[in-house]
Amino acid sequence: MAKVLYITAHPHDDTQSYSMAVAKAFIDTYKEVNANDEVIHLDLYRENIPHIDVDVFSGWGKLQSGKGFEELSGEEKAKVSRLNELSEQFIAADKYVFVTPLWNFSFPPVMKAYLDSVAVAGKTFKYTAEGPVGLLTDKKALHIQARGGIYSEGPAAGMEMGHRYLTVLMQFFGVPSFEGLFVEGHAAMPDKAQEIKENAIARAKDLAHTF
Numbered sequence: 001m002a003k004v005l006y007i008t009a010h011p012h013d014d015t016q017s018y019s020m021a022v023a024k025a026f027i028d029t030y031k032e033v034n035a036n037d038e039v040i041h042l043d044l045y046r047e048n049i050p051h052i053d054v055d056v057f058s059g060w061g062k063l064q065s066g067k068g069f070e071e072l073s074g075e076e077k078a079k080v081s082r083l084n085e086l087s088e089q090f091i092a093a094d095k096y097v098f099v100t101p102l103w104n105f106s107f108p109p110v111m112k113a114y115l116d117s118v119a120v121a122g123k124t125f126k127y128t129a130e131g132p133v134g135l136l137t138d139k140k141a142l143h144i145q146a147r148g149g150i151y152s153e154g155p156a157a158g159m160e161m162g163h164r165y166l167t168v169l170m171q172f173f174g175v176p177s178f179e180g181l182f183v184e185g186h187a188a189m190p191d192k193a194q195e196i197k198e199n200a201i202a203r204a205k206d207l208a209h210t211f
């Protein structure tokens with residue numbers, strides 16, 4: 001039985017969002033095909049995702065200087081323990097499904113805050129004499145992303161930084177299998193929008209059988 005973390009960074013649901021519609025088709029099919037797997041939905045717009053801020057730095061600083069957890073302030077305790085909970089949940093999962101729209105060439109900021117919570121030395125990677133080494137060598141990941149223009153080829157390909165960022169981070173974490181499922185070009189070609197969406201939904205359902 002695999003544990004799947006379904007991580008969505010979108011304020012809307014599948015009725016208003018292309019990425020969420022494609023992701024819903026994927027995860028519903030995945031659940032049908034893998035009825036015994038555990039799928040945990042982490043809805044980043046509704047979850048508490050602390051930023052690494054002054055409380056977090058002071059909390060970490062106190063712990064590093066040998067102070068006990070009970071010596072942290074209320075804010076420090078809440079944020080440090082929530083960040084810890086998020087990174088523990090991440091490493092306990094076997095598969096990740098990231099769902100994001102493309103906003104200004106990247107993903108919404110809450111996804112970056114979330115990724116900051118899981119990029120933890122000793123958990124997702126470690127430092128060695130030969131440099132950093134990823135620790136998530138038995139995981140699998142997928143990124144479902146909707147983007148109004150075309151980025152899989154053509155002049156804008158090099159401008160996309162959301163999927164590219166996740167690709168770099170998954171490599172850094174040692175995740176051996178990471179793929180992208182894109183629904184793209186519907187804003188640039190509104191007359192083809194429905195066809196583009198239906199095509200991506202069909203690909204999502206297919207992929208759900210093998211992921």
Ligand SMILES: Cc1cc2nc3c(=O)[nH]c(=O)nc-3n(C[C@H](O)[C@H](O)[C@H](O)COP(=O)(O)O)c2cc1C
Nearest residue numbers: 016017018019020101102103104105146147148149
């Ligand atoms: C704040 C914002 C920024 C956007 N930036 C881009 C962009 O950089 N490139 C692009 O092709 N489309 C951009 N778009 C269009 C979205 O990528 C497109 O609407 C996509 O379908 C969003 O995903 P969704 O349907 O899941 O909401 C942007 C849309 C919004 C709302």
